[in-house]
Structures are given as C-alpha cells and as structure tokens.
Amino acid sequence: KAGVTQTPRYLIKTRGQQVTLSCSPISGHRSVSWYQQTPGQGLQFLFEYFSETQRNKGNFPGRFSGRQFSNSRSEMNVSTLELGDSALYLCASSGDSHNTGELFFGEGSRLTVL
C-alpha cells in the first residue's frame, strides 16, 4: 500500500511569490491534515480536511489556505511569501473510523524563501 506522497519535495521561492504544495493521501483515507515544522516552533497544525470540507484550522494568517478534492488529494497554498514561511510542510492522512489520531505523514515539502 502506497504511503502519503507529497510534491514537490524541495522548492525555493522569493519573497512575495506564492506556492502550491500537493498531497496524495493513502488510498481510502478521507482526512488530510497539514503541519508546518520549523526548528524554532516545532510542528504546528495548519488545517485539516475531511471529505472536501475544512474541519479545523490552526492559528495561521489567511495567506495560508488549502483545499481537498473529491479523490481526497489535497493542496495547500501560501500567498505573498515571507522569509518566515521557510519550513518543512508535512501532510498527514488518516482513515481511522474511530478517530484515534493515528496519522500517517508524508516526507514533506521543504520550502525555502529567499
């Protein structure tokens, strides 16, 4: 069974640009979450989607947005990039009907903003 796939793995952008990251969850999983990981702040929750609906959102500015498609694939977008947006962006999927919180993470998209 294939794991969570994130693309691209690495990307470099400049301030003011925008970026779109993609996540393909494990087949059959309907929940997709996004996290930002930085050395200073650790792993921080961005948002979670379930069946194309955003169920929860973390404390990030509106420049961070996401969506989920009918096949459960998800994208997140960051507009007007700032230097502080440099981070590892992790996607996680879950298909646990009992909501145990067991998340399966991808290897992440490492974004560098210059």
Place this chain on the structure above:
Amino acid sequence: EDQVTQSPEALRLQEGESSSLNCSYTVSGLRGLFWYRQDPGKGPEFLFTLYSAGEEKEKERLKATLTKKESFLHITAPKPEDSATYLCAVQAHSVDSSYKLIFGSGTRLLVRP
C-alpha cells in the same frame, strides 16, 4: 491553552543504557496522547496512542505510559538504530472530531555504539 512540553531536549545514551523521555501536557479534555518517531529528512512515524491514565503500550524496546499530567517513553537497552527525534502530541476532545494534534518540541535521542 493546550500545551505539550517535552524533556530533555536532547539525550545521549550508550548502547544498552536505558532511560526515559518525558512529556507533560495541559489540555482541555484529553482525547488521546500520541508518540511519534522522526528520522532526519523524514515525516513523523506513529508509535503509540494512549487514552487514559494508567494505560501502557509496548513495542520492541519502547514502552509508553500515561498519567493525568504526563507521559513517559521508556527505552530499554537502546540500540544505535533507535537514534531519532521522539515527538509527543495530544488531541483534545472536539465537537467536530477533527484530527488537530498539538505537538511538543521533541527529544533528540542519540544512541552511541
């Protein structure tokens, strides 16, 4: 505010030297506490879920325990391949059953041969 604090930040052990990692938490209604392992350049890998005080889970050399205020990850006779960052996370009860996890900053474990 929900919060997770892990200690120590870093831990160096000799192979075979047992130790424990600590995760203290404050959360408005604990739904679950989770331990993950993260290797450099990889995403976190799920290890355990604990739901209530007194619960214990084991996997190979790892054993996780839970009290009302903290969790411990005990590592017995560690091997170099156990070197990784260990992350603790909590999930609070929510009306929408969403998967929002609050993570601690992690403990970087290095096991020397």
